[in-house]
Structures are given as C-alpha cells and as structure tokens.
Amino acid sequence: MMTKPGLALPNLANAHPVYTGSNSLSPFHECYANRSTILRLAAGRFFVHYNGEDIQQAYWALRNRAALFDVPERPLEISGPDVVEFLNRIFTRNSDKLKVGSGHYTLACTHQGGLFMDGILFRLDDKKYWFVHPDGDLDTWFLAHKHNYNVSISDPQSRVLQLQGPKSLAVMNLATNGGVDHRMGYFKAGFFTIGEQSVFISRTGWTGELGYEIYTLGQNTDYVRLWNELITSGKKYGMVFSSMQAMNIRRIEAGILDSGSDFDTSMAPDEAGLRRFVDRDKKYFIGYEALKKRNTGNRIHGMLARSYTPKGGDFVHDGKNIVGYVTTGTYSPEFNAGIGYVRFNLAEDHIGNNYYIGNLDSSKHTCKIIALPFYDKNKKKSKMAKLDLQESITLDITNKTGMN
Numbered sequence: 001m002m003t004k005p006g007l008a009l010p011n012l013a014n015a016h017p018v019y020t021g022s023n024s025l026s027p028f029h030e031c032y033a034n035r036s037t038i039l040r041l042a043a044g045r046f047f048v049h050y051n052g053e054d055i056q057q058a059y060w061a062l063r064n065r066a067a068l069f070d071v072p073e074r075p076l077e078i079s080g081p082d083v084v085e086f087l088n089r090i091f092t093r094n095s096d097k098l099k100v101g102s103g104h105y106t107l108a109c110t111h112q113g114g115l116f117m118d119g120i121l122f123r124l125d126d127k128k129y130w131f132v133h134p135d136g137d138l139d140t141w142f143l144a145h146k147h148n149y150n151v152s153i154s155d156p157q158s159r160v161l162q163l164q165g166p167k168s169l170a171v172m173n174l175a176t177n178g179g180v181d182h183r184m185g186y187f188k189a190g191f192f193t194i195g196e197q198s199v200f201i202s203r204t205g206w207t208g209e210l211g212y213e214i215y216t217l218g219q220n221t222d223y224v225r226l227w228n229e230l231i232t233s234g235k236k237y238g239m240v241f242s243s244m245q246a247m248n249i250r251r252i253e254a255g256i257l258d259s260g261s262d263f264d265t266s267m268a269p270d271e272a273g274l275r276r277f278v279d280r281d282k283k284y285f286i287g288y289e290a291l292k293k294r295n296t297g298n299r300i301h302g303m304l305a306r307s308y309t310p311k312g313g314d315f316v317h318d319g320k321n322i323v324g325y326v327t328t329g330t331y332s333p334e335f336n337a338g339i340g341y342v343r344f345n346l347a348e349d350h351i352g353n354n355y356y357i358g359n360l361d362s363s364k365h366t367c368k369i370i371a372l373p374f375y376d377k378n379k380k381k382s383k384m385a386k387l388d389l390q391e392s393i394t395l396d397i398t399n400k401t402g403m404n
Contacts, residue, residue: 027223028070042135047072048243058246065241073160077126079149092278098123103187107139109287114265157218174379175233195229208254209252214248249330262327273298297347302372306340308365316342316355
C-alpha cells in the first residue's frame with residue numbers, strides 16, 4: 001500500500017545516533033544494536049528510538065502477531081509500615097484498595113492540582129509497592145514528601161521489556177512454561193520463571209493491544225539469556241523486535257497520552273480527559289483542595305488529517321484564531337492518514353469540527369477533531385474517524401493487501 005503524498009512516516013535519515021559507552025545503556029542493548037540504531041533518553045535511561053526496521057512492517061506485526069520492545073520505564077519500590085498512607089497522599093487513587101498481585105493506572109498532582117506524573121502502581125505484598133513511571137524526577141518528589149512517614153524508597157534496578165500484540169499470550173505462555181495463561185486478567189501481575197530466571201510480569205502495556213510487561217530483577221538477571229529465551233519463544237508466532245516507532249503509532253491510535261508531551265503540570269486531570277483516574281471519595285491527596293476549585297472540561301482530543309502528517313508544535317486554527325496546537329502526531333497505516341492529539345486553548349465542544357493545521361497565513365491542510373480513541377481495545381475504529389474517511393475519495397482504508 002502506497003503512502004499518499006504529504007503523508008509520511010518519521011524521517012530518521014538525519015537523526016543523530018547515540019553510540020555505546022554510557023552506563024545508562026540498556027543491558028539488552030547488545031542483543032539488538034546495529035549500525036542503524038538511534039537512541040534517546042527517558043527516565044535516565046537510553047531506549048531504542050529507531051533500529052533500522054521497516055516501521056510499517058513492525059506496526060502490522062504488532063497488530064497481527066507480536067512485537068517485543070525494550071522500553072525506558074523505571075520502577076521505584078516503596079515499602080514500610082506507613083506505605084499505604086504515604087501512597088494515598090501522593091496519588092489520586094486509593095492505594096489501600098489494590099490487592100496483592102494487582103496494579104492500577106494512577107496520577108500524581110502538584111499542590112496546585114496540575115498533572116505531575118502518571119504511571120502504574122503495583123502491590124507486591126501488604127507493605128511493598130512498585131510504581132512504574134515513564135519519565136520525570138519522581139525520586140525527588142517522593143523524598144520531599146516522605147517526612148513523618150515510615151517508608152523506604154529504593155530503586156530495584158529493574159529494566160522493562162514489553163511484549164505486545166494478539167499473539168503475546170501464546171509467546172508468554174510458552175516462555176513461562178505455562179505459568180502465564182488466559183486467566184491472567186488486565187492489570188494483574190506476579191513473579192514467574194522464564195528459563196529458570198525469576199521475573200515480574202504484568203498484563204499491561206502502551207499499545208492498546210493484548211500485552212505484557214516483563215520486569216527484570218537487577219543483578220539477579222542474566223539479560224542475554226532472558227532475551228534469547230523470549231526470542232526463541234516468539235519465533236513460532238512471528239514475533240519481531242521493534243523500536244518505539246511502531247509502539248508510538250499504536251499508542252496514539254489507542255488514545256494513550258504521554259506525560260510531558262501531551263499533558264503537563266499546567267493541566268488538571270479533567271483537562272487531559274483523565275478525570276476517571278481521580279478517586280473523588282478520597283479524603284486527601286496532594287492537589288485535592290486545588291482540584292475541588294478547578295472545574296474544567298477536556299482540552300485534549302484526537303485529530304485526523306487526510307493530506308498531512310501532524311507533528312508536535314503545529315498550530316491548529318479556524319482561519320482567524322489559533323485554537324490549540326498539536327502535542328504529538330504520526331502517520332497511521334490503519335487509516336492511511338495523519339493522526340495526532342490537539343491540545344486546545346479552551347475546553348469547548350470541538351468534536352466533529354474542521355480546522356486548519358499550520359500558521360494563519362500559510363495553512364494548506366485541514367483536519368477533523370475526533371473523540372479518542374481512534375481505534376479501541378475491541379479493534380473498532382472511531383465512528384467519527386470512519387465517517388470522515390468515508391467522505392474522502394482520496395483515501396482507501398479497506399485495501400490492506402501486502403501490509404499484513
């Protein structure tokens with residue numbers, strides 16, 4: 001399937017690669033690195049931004065089979081007699097309601113009610129939790145607020161792999177010798193064995209697909225051996241290794257936001273469409289009092305552009321006034337169109353509206369505002385996106401020949 005003029009995958013030809021030699025390199029780096037590898041930094045860790053792969057092929061492997069990703073997420077361990085009270089102060093959801101072997105997505109706010117951090121909180125036992133965050137200075141935030149709480153905060157030195165896609169369960173079941181099976185529900189987690197090595201595995205991910213995350217146990221992990229076990233288990237099911245490129249396309253389609261780029265501390269959870277992740281029955285958490293006074297609507301929505309791949313920083317306007325800007329964008333092979341998120345200046349009813357992308361005096365491309373997600377967990381396209389594409393005679397989203 002040919003990409004239309006004006007629509008393009010990320011141009012990585014002129015990107016500057018980061019070479020080996022850093023102590024922050026992934027312990028899996030030697031397993032996949034090549035002359036085309038490009039690294040970026042998040043959470044104090046290098047990750048594979050691009051690895052020379054065909055991005056569309058990797059995307060369809062993720063959608064139809066399975067893909068393995070080396071990601072920079074960093075778990076922090078919080079434990080001690082006061083751990084539940086401490087976490088309830090930090091996060092917007094009730095930590096005491098989490099059962100051992102379960103996790104949930106949660107938020108941390110500033111004292112002004114702004115979104116400071118998001119991530120997944122797992123309960124390992126009654127007095128021990130892991131919080132897995134994508135980036136940011138969470139260590140300092142924890143330390144600044146731990147006074148009067150009898151808790152310990154430590155770094156388990158865990159690296160994270162994500163195994164995502166419809167065949168991920170089959171791969172994981174084989175790798176764990178039947179330990180992980182269909183009974184493992186969403187956000188469930190526990191310790192399992194892969195090739196006689198203990199790892200922590202959760203049924204979570206950043207793609208909207210069925211998937212799992214594998215957390216190593218620091219120096220107790222033989223990383224090359226673990227990698228080889230997973231690659232061997234995945235061969236039977238057509239699993240591929242991919243950089244973050246295919247994952248980023250799929251997370252945008254799934255309506256998953258990225259902390260720091262899609263939202264920041266100037267926005268309240270409501271403004272980022274994350275109100276459902278604030279337990280309003282909690283008596284107190286940092287930012288609670290401020291949020292009671294902030295009653296705003298959602299300012300982040302999807303956008304679909306027929307002739308252009310949006311990129312972060314692009315202005316969005318109505319022909320007279322700038323109404324917002326693009327936080328992130330990509331080309332979607334599913335829609336054969338550009339998609340992304342728009343952060344609007346005001347929380348108004350933007351869904352279904354058409355806007356221009358670019359400067360007020362030079363815009364040539366239009367976009368339609370779409371309710372997120374573009375493509376949901378049941379693998380159904382947004383009704384608005386389907387209607388918009390059906391209106392266009394220049395798009396063909398039904399012919400996938402050669403792309404699977």
